[in-house]
Amino acid sequence: MKTKKIPLYAKILIGMALGLIWGLSNSALGLTGFTHNWIKPFGTIFINSLKLIAVPLIIVSLVDGVSNLSDVSKLSRIGGKTIGLYMFTTVLAISIGLVLVNIIEPGKLLSAERRDSLHKNFASDLKQSITAAHSTHDAGPLQPLVNIVPDNFFNAASDNTNMLQIIFFSILFGVAMILANKEKVQPVKSFFDGANAVILSIVDIIMRYAPIGVFALLASLSIDLELMKALSVYSLNVVLGLAIMMFAVYPTLLKFFTKVKYKEFIRGILPAQILAFSTSSSAATLPVTMDCAEKNLGISEEVSSFVLPLGATINMDGTSIHQGVSAVFIAQAFGIDLTLGQQLTILMTAVLASIGAAAVPGAGIIMLIIVLESVGLDPAGLALILAVDRPLDMLRTAVNITGDSAVASIVATSENELNIATANDPTTNINKD
Secondary structure, three states: OOOOOOOOOHHHHHHHHHHHHHHHHHOOOHHHHHHHHHHHHHHHHHHHHHHHHHHHHHHHHHHHHHHHHOOOOOOOOHHHHHHHHHHHHHEEEEEEEHHHHHHHHHHHOOOOHHHHHHHHHHHHOHHHHHHHHHHOOOOOOOOHHHHOOOOOOHHHHHHHHHHHHHHHHHHHHHHHHHHHHHHHHHHHHHHHHHHHHHHHHHHHHHHHHHHHHHHHHHHHOOOOOOHHHHHHHHHHHHHHHHHHHHHHHHHHHHHHHHOOHHHHHHHHHHHHHHHHHOOHHHHHHHHHHHHHHHHHHOOOOHHHHHHHHHHHHOOHHHHHHHHHHHHHHHHHHHHOOOOHHHHHHHHHHHHHHHHOOOOOHHHHHHHHHHHOOOOOOOOHHHHHHHHHHHHHHHHHHHHHHHHHHHHHHHHHOOOOEEHHHHHHHHHHHOOOO
């Protein structure tokens, strides 16, 4: 009899549960020293693996993604509208997350003693992190813009705190590939296509190790009810941001720019939302999203085949909300008050990093490492949120594909490529092949 294979997300949940149990009981059982010496290192290896792949992932994904936009020359009008809308909704999503987390302040639910404990557990170089987090106090208003442009690519690539500079160079390289002679650029394009596939395979290998890494990270935490309370409020903070995008921002955009009724819109993309929720992958959901867009929402194939694949690559509204909330929550938990300049850096980094993020489970964690290191925060603080990341990942992926479909509806309407009758009555096609 063939045994059923346990999916990766289930293994991560099992590792999370075991890690929580160990973390809650290791002090009482006198296993703190054993945990620190023999279990915590595996969590450190997991974090280091994610940090290792961050720079290569950004470079090859961004160069590959931007260079693929050569189709915009043929669909310049549609491409301009699509990219503009995606950038707008992404910036809006991160802004919503940052506003909410600064109002709710879930990280400040931890006592001073608990923060001191976190300092010892995670931030061996916390003084350096605090200095980096406050470094913009005396800087000029345009200093963040100056900091984006590297004076030496190799220096920037050697330090994960220079992610904005890496992103800038990668975008510049990709744009230059579009403008250069196609025949001469083709070998370079093929290299980055292949490198992107290899990097994604490495991400997959690292994520297979995730259950052990998650267990080790959580087991080494001194978990108590105070931390669980802060995590619960943090989770509600993320969910509130996602709900605002889903039930306020998208309905407003559709009302102003289309004639599609939001209730019918949701009914039309429901199969894609369910699949996105269950797989946590925009890429895996893409065929279903396109099918729903064309058959249930009445979007033309010309628009859906361009807008939706592009959205799976560069538009991650739900993930962007999570990035902003998580970065500030971790800073609050460490007792660091991020300046306005640092929070603007979070916004810019998250927007640009989303362009090159892989539309697969676990990519959000790598994006978050990029965001954390851009403001000098210790990525080991990820251990605080890994326990609740999977359910939040499921929710934010559903929001991601909803945003893609909303933008596709707007673009299709502006191009007279939307069948309004179908869009307002998706049940006519929802069960068709």
